[in-house]
Amino acid sequence: MAERIVKEAQVPFDLGGNRFDQVATELFSDYSRSRIKTWIKEGTLLVDGKITKPKEKLFGGEVVTLNVVLEAQADHEAQEMPLDIVYEDDDIIVVNKPAGLVVHPAVGNRDGTLMNAILHHAPETAHVPRAGIVHRLDKETTGLMVVAKTLAAQTDLVAQLQExxxxxxxxxxxxxxxxxxxxxxxxxxxxxxxxxxxxxxxxxxxxxxxxxxxxxxxxxxxxxxxxxxxxxxxxxxxxxxxxxxxxxxxxxxxxxxxxxxxxxxxxxxxxxxxxxxxxxxxxxxxxxxxxxxxxxxxxxxxxxxxxxxxxxxxxxxxxxxxxxxxx
Missing domain, CATH: 3.30.2350.10 (Pseudouridine synthase)
Known part of the structure; x- marks a missing residue:
């Protein structure tokens, strides 16, 4: 199932003189810089309704529009599995991972992983890279992990890890x-x-x-x-x-x-x-x-x-x- 994101913002004049990709990253800070660049190149992020190169400088006052459809990731299967959920809201899930559970599917572990369980429990994570898993624990390590349920939450959590x-x-x-x-x-x-x-x-x-x-x-x-x-x-x-x-x-x-x-x-x-x-x-x-x-x-x-x-x-x-x- 696909998810559509539609957003619009006017470029503040104090951002005038900056490149389109830099301005867009400021205006739509819920999303990563790399994702913004991908949308610009795909033509789903426009300036005054026109396709614009990422490096082109803006003056200020332009209207930037985003209209993109996020396709669900078809790489991995949702599977019903027990999850020890410590906390959950509309944006994040905190789970207590048991020993023996692999986090990401890989060669030799194509299913039965935490990612498969998350995709079943929260189907919306199919629109988020790696089903919202932003950090990992080794297979035999137990304990707390946070998972993002939305693209905006994932971008912020990744930034916190990097910082x-x-x-x-x-x-x-x-x-x-x-x-x-x-x-x-x-x-x-x-x-x-x-x-x-x-x-x-x-x-x-x-x-x-x-x-x-x-x-x-x-x-x-x-x-x-x-x-x-x-x-x-x-x-x-x-x-x-x-x-x-x-x-x-x-x-x-x-x-x-x-x-x-x-x-x-x-x-x-x-x-x-x-x-x-x-x-x-x-x-x-x-x-x-x-x-x-x-x-x-x-x-x-x-x-x-x-x-x-x-x-x-x-x-x-x-x-x-x-x-x-x-x-």
Whole structure:
């Protein structure tokens, strides 16, 4: 089903002397610069009813009209699937993603993804690129994600991500006993020898900054809270591995499972059966893309991570460790 957008605006005289594409981006700020340029080239964005080149300068006083039909994206199928919706209004959806759910369809995962579920739950997202999904979580990472239901909301949320004003905090369980928090400021790029992995790449990597602090230190493990300034693929997993504190259950960046010395059979069993990276997107904060209101959500740790923390605590107590050494 197609959606038609019809808008009209007069060019303010103080914008006179600027290029058509620059003026149109100001007048129709709900839409991205690249989309505005596409509409100009397609002839659906006109000046005084005429097709005009993007670089042509305007004087002020002209009438710019937009009349475009957004065709639904036919690439992906809507599928009825359970969604844990934390918040929803006319513009955004905030979901709590479970482990094992792929965000975008790809080779080997053409359906059964979050995108397929969103297209069924909110059919209007078919008119928004990637069904309104503006950021992603790895398949086995749980927690909060925001999805745009309209093109205007998507444009604003993408801008917040680019400006680093959207707050995203995670909790994780790392291997090793940390003595304090810190910052990892190391560029991340594709691994030079394994294209399925990312790595710290000082020369060709893109800037990546991760802040981390301790929640509680256990024997051989640490419960940490992390905040991202950037959103590189596998960022937390790569950065924690780089500083020698890889996440529990992450063979891709942490290597093979090694049991801590003298740990209880119960903890061994918990670690052996924890088959995903122990990472959870716990908190999300952003300015509502339409109203501008500041909004915040926080979600409890999933059962598997909480059970692992309980096992770590029990092992520490049963071993006779002085709890004052930890926190």
């Amino acid at each position: 680093r004003s959207m707050g995203r905090e995670y909790e994780a369980i790392a291997i090793g006993e940390m003595t304090g928090g810190g910052i990892v400021d190391e560029p991340i790029g594709r691994h030079p020898h394994n294209r399925q992995k990312m790595a710290v790449e000082p020369v060709n990597g893109k800037d990546a900054v991760t802040h981390y602090r301790l929640v509680k230190r256990y024997k051989n493990h640490t419960h940490i809270r992390l905040k991202l300034e950037t959103g590189r693929t596998h960022q937390i997993r790569v950065h924690m591995s780089f500083i020698q504190y890889p996440l529990v259950g992450d063979p891709q960046y942490g290597g093979r499972l090694k049991m801590p010395k003298a740990c209880s059979p119960e903890l061994q069993d918990s670690l052996r059966h924890f088959r995903r990276q122990a990472l959870h997107a716990k908190r999300l904060e952003l300015a509502h893309p339409i109203t501008g209101d500041w909004m915040e959500w926080e979600i409890d740790l999933p059962e598997d991570m909480q059970s692992l923390l309980d096992a770590l605590k029990k092992d520490m107590v049963e071993s006779g460790s002085d709890d004052s050494e930890y926190f």
